[in-house]
Amino acid sequence: MTDPLQIIALETAALREGLEHRRQRYWKIYLLGLPACLLLIGAIAAWNSRGQIFPWAIVGVAGLVLAVIGFQALNILYRTKTKLAFLARIASALGLAYARHGRFNVREVDNHQILPNYDIARVEDGFSGMVGGVRIMFEEAVLSERNRQQNPHTGKMEYREQMTFWGLIIRIGIGKNLQHHTIVMPRNRLNSFFRTTLSRYKPVNLVSPKFEAKFDTIATDQVEARYVLDPAFMERFMEADALANTRWLSASFLGNEIAIAIERNRAMFEIGALWRPLSQDVLAATLAELTLILKIVETLKLNPHTGLGASLPER
Numbered sequence: 001m002t003d004p005l006q007i008i009a010l011e012t013a014a015l016r017e018g019l020e021h022r023r024q025r026y027w028k029i030y031l032l033g034l035p036a037c038l039l040l041i042g043a044i045a046a047w048n049s050r051g052q053i054f055p056w057a058i059v060g061v062a063g064l065v066l067a068v069i070g071f072q073a074l075n076i077l078y079r080t081k082t083k084l085a086f087l088a089r090i091a092s093a094l095g096l097a098y099a100r101h102g103r104f105n106v107r108e109v110d111n112h113q114i115l116p117n118y119d120i121a122r123v124e125d126g127f128s129g130m131v132g133g134v135r136i137m138f139e140e141a142v143l144s145e146r147n148r149q150q151n152p153h154t155g156k157m158e159y160r161e162q163m164t165f166w167g168l169i170i171r172i173g174i175g176k177n178l179q180h181h182t183i184v185m186p187r188n189r190l191n192s193f194f195r196t197t198l199s200r201y202k203p204v205n206l207v208s209p210k211f212e213a214k215f216d217t218i219a220t221d222q223v224e225a226r227y228v229l230d231p232a233f234m235e236r237f238m239e240a241d242a243l244a245n246t247r248w249l250s251a252s253f254l255g256n257e258i259a260i261a262i263e264r265n266r267a268m269f270e271i272g273a274l275w276r277p278l279s280q281d282v283l284a285a286t287l288a289e290l291t292l293i294l295k296i297v298e299t300l301k302l303n304p305h306t307g308l309g310a311s312l313p314e315r
Contacts, residue, residue, distance in 0.1 A: 015089075019082050020278045026074045027274065034070060038063045075274040082272025087125065090287055094294065095129050102126035102139040109169055112252035112259040114183060116164040118143035125269045127290070131297050135173035138293060140268050142166045167248070167263035172297060177256045180221035182228055184237070185250040187216050208234045214241070228253045240296045260296065 038059075045059050084100060091098040103126030109115060126139035143165040151158050183201070185191065201218040204225040211234040219225035241249045248263035271286050272278060 015085055016278055016283075019078075019085065019272070022081070023078055023272075023274060023278060026078055030070060030074055030274075034067055037066055037070075041066070071274070078274050079270075079272045082278065083125075083269070086271045086283065087269060087286070090283065090290065091127055091129075094287075094290055095131065096127045096290075097129055099126040099128070099139075100124065102141075103128045103137045104139065104171065106141055106143070106169065109171065109259050112183075112254055113181075114185065114250040114252045114259060114261045115143065115169070117145055118164050119146045120144045120161065131294055134297060136170065136297055138168055138170040140167070141169050165261070165263055166265045167261065168268065168293070170260040170262070170293065170296070172258040172260070174256055174258060178224060178228070178253055180219060180224045182217065182219040182221075182225040182253040183250070184215050184217050184229070184252075186248055187212075187214055191216070204229070206234065207231060211235075211238060214238060 041062050042059055045055050049055060088098040102123030106115070106118075106121040106123060120143070122142045122144075123139050126137065128135075128137040130136075142163060144161040144163050146159045147162055148157055149160050150156070181201075182204070200220055202220075202222070204217040204219050204222055206212055206217060206226065206229060208231060215237075217225060217229065237251070248261065250261050252259045268289055269286055271282055276282070
């Protein structure tokens with residue numbers, strides 16, 4: 001099988017060269033434009049001071065703000081154009097479709113109960129497609145809560161955002177319509193206690209002590225939970241957890257889909273930065289992240305009970 005990275009490198013060589021020239025051009029604009037703007041700020045300050053003490057502090061702060069804002073503006077512009085160009089091509093090489101603003105509404109996953117509480121969901125870089133006969137969708141999401149707190153300086157009550165999740169949400173269609181709900185989460189006795197004592201979920205005792213040492217499993221039906229969590233799945237799920245090197249990996253079997261939440265607390269699928277040349281290594285890193293997700297999907301396909309091929313509604 002031809003290496004997808006080699007295909008991408010060959011087919012996007014001209015595009016990569018053009019974007020690299022654009023990056024260098026943006027750098028020249030920034031490096032030439034910043035001194036000119038600083039001189040203009042200094043001239044305006046000198047004119048307004050009119051023989052008084054020159055406001056060095058004000059000019060310095062204004063120059064620093066201008067330098068930061070100018071760099072960020074050019075970097076965002078370059079990064080946006082580069083990601084749109086390459087992520088779509090990389091996704092295509094893997095048999096996926098790319099959507100800049102995500103593939104589904106995060107609220108559609110709420111019933112799986114594997115995400116922390118949140119009020120605001122920001123999504124980007126969504127992918128969807130058929131992988132080995134299985135319909136999958138996944139996207140990067142940042143979830144936050146709005147908490148009402150008192151400002152210690154003004155005494156007024158204000159709303160502040162607190163991030164509760166930053167990572168990947170994966171949805172995998174399955175061919176069977178499960179009648180009950182099974183959840184696998186990192187071992188956390190307090191979390192498990194509240195789920196099991198205040199709800200209809202009960203702990204599931206499985207045949208793998210190694211798996212139970214790392215994960216809690218709760219379900220609304222013991223028989224179906226053991227049906228979907230066979231020994232092969234548990235073994236490969238632990239391999240996927242080690243492979244992903246995540247802070248949090250949880251899964252839910254409900255209805256006709258499996259949902260997975262992977263918390264990594266860092267940006268994914270990053271291609272293009274003003275300070276870094278656009279090399280093949282950068283493409284390889286993004287391709288590795290996408291390949292990792294596909295390997296996790298392959299892990300779940302080992303379970304013969306969940307079935308294959310169910311489609312999921314897109315936004």
